[in-house]
Amino acid sequence: MSSGRRFSNAVLAGWSLAGAALCLAFIALGIWQVQRLAWKLDLIARVESRVHAAPLAAPARADWPAVSAARDEYRHVRVAGQFRHDKESLVQASTVLGPGFWVLTPLCAADGSCVLINRGFVPPEQRDPARRSNTAIQGPTEVAGLLRISEPAGGFLRKNAPAEGRWYSRDVAAIAAAQGLTDVAPYFVDADADPQGGADAGRWPAGGLTVLNFRNSHAVYALTWFTLALMSAGAVALLWRAERRGLPESTGAQGPRNDPN
Numbered sequence: 001m002s003s004g005r006r007f008s009n010a011v012l013a014g015w016s017l018a019g020a021a022l023c024l025a026f027i028a029l030g031i032w033q034v035q036r037l038a039w040k041l042d043l044i045a046r047v048e049s050r051v052h053a054a055p056l057a058a059p060a061r062a063d064w065p066a067v068s069a070a071r072d073e074y075r076h077v078r079v080a081g082q083f084r085h086d087k088e089s090l091v092q093a094s095t096v097l098g099p100g101f102w103v104l105t106p107l108c109a110a111d112g113s114c115v116l117i118n119r120g121f122v123p124p125e126q127r128d129p130a131r132r133s134n135t136a137i138q139g140p141t142e143v144a145g146l147l148r149i150s151e152p153a154g155g156f157l158r159k160n161a162p163a164e165g166r167w168y169s170r171d172v173a174a175i176a177a178a179q180g181l182t183d184v185a186p187y188f189v190d191a192d193a194d195p196q197g198g199a200d201a202g203r204w205p206a207g208g209l210t211v212l213n214f215r216n217s218h219a220v221y222a223l224t225w226f227t228l229a230l231m232s233a234g235a236v237a238l239l240w241r242a243e244r245r246g247l248p249e250s251t252g253a254q255g256p257r258n259d260p261n
Contacts, residue, residue, distance in 0.1 A: 012239070012240075012243060015236070015239055016236055016239065016240070019232050019233070019235055019236035019239070020232075020236065022228075022229075022232040023229045023232040023233045023236070024229075026225045026226070026228040026229035026232060027225070027226070027229045029225040030222045030223075030225035030226040030229060031222075033218045033219075033221040033222035033225060034218070034222050036218045036221075037218035037219055037222065040218055047073075047074045047212065048212075050074045050075045050076060050146075051074055051076060051146065051212065052076070053075075053076050054076065055076045055077055055078040055144040055145075056075070056076070056077055056078070057077065057078060057079075058077035058078065058079040058115060058147060058185070058187075058189065059072065059077075059147075059185070059187070061111075061113050061183070061185075064185055064186055067147075067149075067185075067186055067187055068149075069149045072147050072149075072187070073147060073148060073149050074146050074147065074148070074210075074212070075146070075147045076144070076145075076146060076147075077144070077145065077146070077147045077189060078142055078143065078144045078145075079107060079115050079117070079142070079143055079189060080107075080109065080140065080141070080142045080143075081107040081108050081109040081110075081114070081115070081140070081141070082107065082108055082139060082140050082141065083105050083106070083107055083108075083117070083136070083137055083138075083141065084105065084106045084107075084108055084114070084181075085105060085129065085136050087105065087106050087179040087180075087181060088103060088104070088105045088129060089103075089104045089105075089165075089167060089175050089178070089179065090102070090103060090104075090122075090127055090165075090167065091104060091167040091168065091169065091170050092155065092166075092167065092168050093121055095121050095209050095211075096209065097121055097123065097206060097209070098123060099123075099124070100121055100122050100123040100124055100126070100127070101121070101122050101124070101127055102118050102120070102121060102170065102205075103118070103119045103120060103121075103122055103205040104116050104117065104118050104119070104170060104175060104188065105117050105119055106176075106179070106181055106184070107141075107143060112182075112183050113183045113184075113185070114176075114181055114183060114184045114185070115184070115185040115187070115188065115189060116170070116172055116175065116176070116184065116185070116188040116189070117143050117145070117188065117189050117191055118145070118148070118170065118188055118189065118190045118191060118207075119191050119205040119207060120191055120194075120204070120205030120206045120207035120208070120209065121204075121205055121206045121207075121209050122204045122205050122206070123204075126204045126205075132203075132204045132205070143189060143191050143192075144191070144192050145189040145190045145191040145192050145207070146189065146190045146192075146210050147187050147188075147189055148170070148187060148188050148189065148190055148210075149186075149187055150170065150171060150172035150173060150186055150187060150188065151169035151170045151171055152169070152171045152173065152174065153169060154168050154169050154171070155168025155169050160174055162174055162175075162177070162178040163178075165178075170188055172184060172185070172186060172187065172188055173186070190207070190208075190209075190210040191205075191207035191208070192207055192208050193206070193207050193208025193209075194206070194207055194208075
């Protein structure tokens with residue numbers, strides 16, 4: 001290393017390239033998060049428009065293969081049929097009303113096709129259908145609610161146990177199989193709130209409890225990545241600044257040199 005220099009050319013070039021690479025990588029990640037933010041805001045806007053729209057007919061059997069979360073989830077739909085209360089399933093839930101269960105009941109049409117309806121929430125003391133028989137709708141009916149996509153992954157750290165009747169997620173295919181149902185839609189419907197009062201009137205299940213909560217931290221992530229990019233660029237700039245100053249390797253004071261001449 002020459003006098004007055006802290007780094008060799010090779011070391012300086014290596015650190016500069018590493019800093020530049022990090023800076024570019026952080027910028028790319030920041031741009032990606034900005035794009036994700038735009039996508040998330042568009043998704044939220046689309047879902048809000050679906051939720052508040054007038055209910056339309058739910059996807060028919062012929063359209064089931066095309067149902068997707070991006071296109072259909074949270075659509076306000078209506079479906080007609082007759083409840084099969086003997087095929088009711090309870091799925092553990094935690095809501096604004098406390099812990100309890102979602103009541104999923106198949107609504108079957110005359111052609112034999114069925115849609116699982118999440119009729120709403122019941123507290124543990126209302127899990128027995130006999131205690132809420134006055135709300136068991138009989139005969140042909142029509143249900144309006146939000147279309148939801150099946151949840152096959154189970155609950156947090158808890159897997160569904162179909163053989164034991166323990167459900168932690170609304171897994172449409174598994175629930176249908178456990179109840180011996182065939183020709184079931186690949187989605188379920190969260191029923192709207194009971195116009196006659198629901199839980200406030202002591203009527204269970206209590207519908208209309210769908211939570212629309214979209215986690216949106218993309219702006220924070222983007223700011224973090226862009227900040228790291230600036231820090232990487234700043235570190236390289238400081239490196240070159242120190243090199244230009246030609247700081248010595250040791251900060252110890254050196255006495256004056258005597259010139260013999």
